Structures are given as structure tokens and as C-alpha cells.
Amino acid sequence: MRFDVITLFPELFEPFMQHGVTRRAYESGALQVRLWPLRDFAEGPYRRVDDRPFGGGPGMVMLAEPLRRCWETIRAERAQLGLPAVPTLLFSPQGQRLEHAVVAEQAQASGAILVCGRYEGIDQRFIDQCVDGQISLGDFVLSGGELAALALLDAVARLLPGVLNDALSHQQDSFNPAIAGLLDCPHYTRPERWCGPQGEAAVPEVLLSGHHARIEAWRLQQRRDATLRLRPDLLPAPCAPVADSKR
Numbered sequence: 001m002r003f004d005v006i007t008l009f010p011e012l013f014e015p016f017m018q019h020g021v022t023r024r025a026y027e028s029g030a031l032q033v034r035l036w037p038l039r040d041f042a043e044g045p046y047r048r049v050d051d052r053p054f055g056g057g058p059g060m061v062m063l064a065e066p067l068r069r070c071w072e073t074i075r076a077e078r079a080q081l082g083l084p085a086v087p088t089l090l091f092s093p094q095g096q097r098l099e100h101a102v103v104a105e106q107a108q109a110s111g112a113i114l115v116c117g118r119y120e121g122i123d124q125r126f127i128d129q130c131v132d133g134q135i136s137l138g139d140f141v142l143s144g145g146e147l148a149a150l151a152l153l154d155a156v157a158r159l160l161p162g163v164l165n166d167a168l169s170h171q172q173d174s175f176n177p178a179i180a181g182l183l184d185c186p187h188y189t190r191p192e193r194w195c196g197p198q199g200e201a202a203v204p205e206v207l208l209s210g211h212h213a214r215i216e217a218w219r220l221q222q223r224r225d226a227t228l229r230l231r232p233d234l235l236p237a238p239c240a241p242v243a244d245s246k247r
């Protein structure tokens with residue numbers, strides 16, 4: 001799997017690729033990330049990648065032409081290496097929300113060309129002609145698409161075999177279909193009794209019991225309770241009552 005990332009700030013990616021469990025995904029080659037500094041594809045003495053918006057207004061807009069040149073270079077390189085054709089995804093507040101289903105789909109795919117916007121955004125003509133899908137991190141505005149790209153890459157890396165210490169670990173995570181898309185249960189570790197600012201707190205007794213079935217039942221109930229309390233939208237909608245035809 002290879003992601004090609006078009007960005008004005010490639011240096012933002014490197015620290016994330018060198019630390020943590022996801023580093024294994026990059027080191028093993030399970031997840032390849034090729035960074036493409038957009039300025040390398042700009043022309044002129046100032047290597048401009050942006051200009052003022054037609055129609056006036058604040059801010060600058062990313063030029064379509066350096067993006068096209070970079071995008072075509074990526075596609076040509078991928079073809080030359082025999083890599084499969086992949087979709088081009090733009091990070092944008094207007095895109096589809098980045099959720100587990102999107103991450104799981106990407107973890108099964110061959111990669112993508114990821115476009116990180118900056119400034120007021122990208123010339124719409126590049127989006128219309130070269131972009132297949134748009135992904136949003138949420139209903140807020142970031143300064144650039146790099147954090148969103150990193151979020152996607154990190155979440156994909158966690159799902160790849162051999163990246164987490166325990167292969168089944170991600171299946172216990174919130175939103176995973178293996179736990180019916182529920183939220184995760186609470187976790188505890190040593191010491192058994194801990195004194196916090198609100199007094200002494202003990203680990204739930206069941207977790208110390210060594211009784212595997214009881215522990216699993218407790219965790220399932222905790223997941224259901226947490227989901228109902230914090231994210232009821234994740235639970236299946238209750239069935240509508242059947243109309244009584246005899247009335």
C-alpha cells in the first residue's frame with residue numbers, strides 16, 4: 001500500500017513517521033508514504049503556489065497548475081513502478097467525515113493520492129478534474145490538510161497486520177465492527193487502589209477475579225452503557241412499534 005501526499009509542508013509528516021507504534025508500519029514497508037513537496041512543481045523565481053482569488057476577497061488560493069504537474073508526476077511514477085491506479089483524495093471541511101468505515105476501507109485498498117490544501121483552499125478546476133473524493137476531519141477549519149492526512153495515515157496504520165503489539169488490539173477499539181461499533185470499555189492498571197483528588201478509588205472487583213467470562217460480560221455491559229450515555233447515535237435505531245390492526 002502506498003500513499004502519495006501532496007503538501008507544502010512535508011517536514012510536518014516526518015516526526016509522526018518516526019515515532020510510536022505506527023513507525024513499524026512505515027519501517028516494515030506495509031505502509032509506504034511518499035511525500036511530494038508542492039513547491040518543487042511551481043515555476044518562476046519565487047516558485048509561487050498561490051495567487052489572489054478572482055472576484056476579490058481575503059486570502060490566497062492554491063494554483064491549479066503546480067498541483068496538476070505534481071499529480072501527473074505521481075501518476076506517471078506509480079504507473080512506471082507497476083503500482084495500481086488509486087483515487088485522489090482531497091482533505092477539506094466540505095468532505096465526507098473521517099470515520100472508522102473510511103479508515104477500514106483505506107486499510108484494505110492499495111493507497112491513494114492525498115492532497116493537503118492550504119490558504120483559502122484550492123482552485124476549483126483542479127478539484128473538478130483531478131479529485132475523486134474529499135475527506136473532512138470534522139466541522140471545524142484547520143490551517144491545512146496535513147493534520148487530516150496524518151490522522152488518516154495513523155488510523156490506517158493501526159489496522160494493518162503486525163503494526164500493533166497484539167494483533168487483535170484494534171478489534172477492541174471504539175467503533176470496530178468486532179465490538180458491534182460500540183465505544184471502548186474503561187481500562188484500569190496498577191495499583192489496585194489509587195488515591196486521587198476526590199478520594200480513594202478501587203479497580204472494579206470483577207477485573208481482579210480472573211473469571212474470563214464474567215470479565216467479558218462486564219466489558220460488554222460497560223461498552224453498551226458508555227455508548228448509550230456518550231454516543232447514542234452509534235446504537236441501532238429502536239424498531240417502531242407494530243401498528244395494532246385490530247383496533
Ligand SMILES: C[S@@+](CC[C@H](N)C(=O)[O-])C[C@H]1O[C@@H](n2cnc3c(N)ncnc32)[C@H](O)[C@@H]1O
Pocket residue numbers: 090091092093094115116117118119120121122135136137138139140141142143144145146148
Ligand atoms: C484554511 S482551510 C480552507 C477552508 C475553506 N476556506 C473553507 O472554509 O472550507 C485550508 C485547508 O485546510 C484543510 N482543512 C481545513 N479544515 C479541514 C477539515 N476540517 N478537514 C480536513 N481538511 C481541512 C483543507 O485542505 C483546506 O483546503
